[in-house]
Amino acid sequence: MTLTDREEEGITILANKNSPEWALLQLIAAELGYELTETSSEATILRVLMASGLQQIRGRLLEQGYERMARLYEEDAEFKSFAVEDEALLRDYAENVDRNLPA
Known part of the structure; x- marks a missing residue:
């Protein structure tokens, strides 16, 4: 993959092991199931950035x-007439979807 000068510069900044960007990237990597160490390759950094971008999207x-x-739902009169119990069921369903949606 060919990178632009701007992209190369961004990766260089992120790959600086003494920078705050590196520390943050390590945290993000861990959240995504990756491990960034002092010996991590540029390819690993790119994987973390791609996974982070996919998660953002x-x-x-x-x-x-x-x-x-x-x-x-704001426009739906039938929805507005749902009983309180139905609202709780919808809320539980939405929370369940959020929990089980792949990152």
């Missing part, structure tokens, strides 16, 4: 979906 898509669903 999935999160945004999920947020957009919830926003769309909320707008639909």
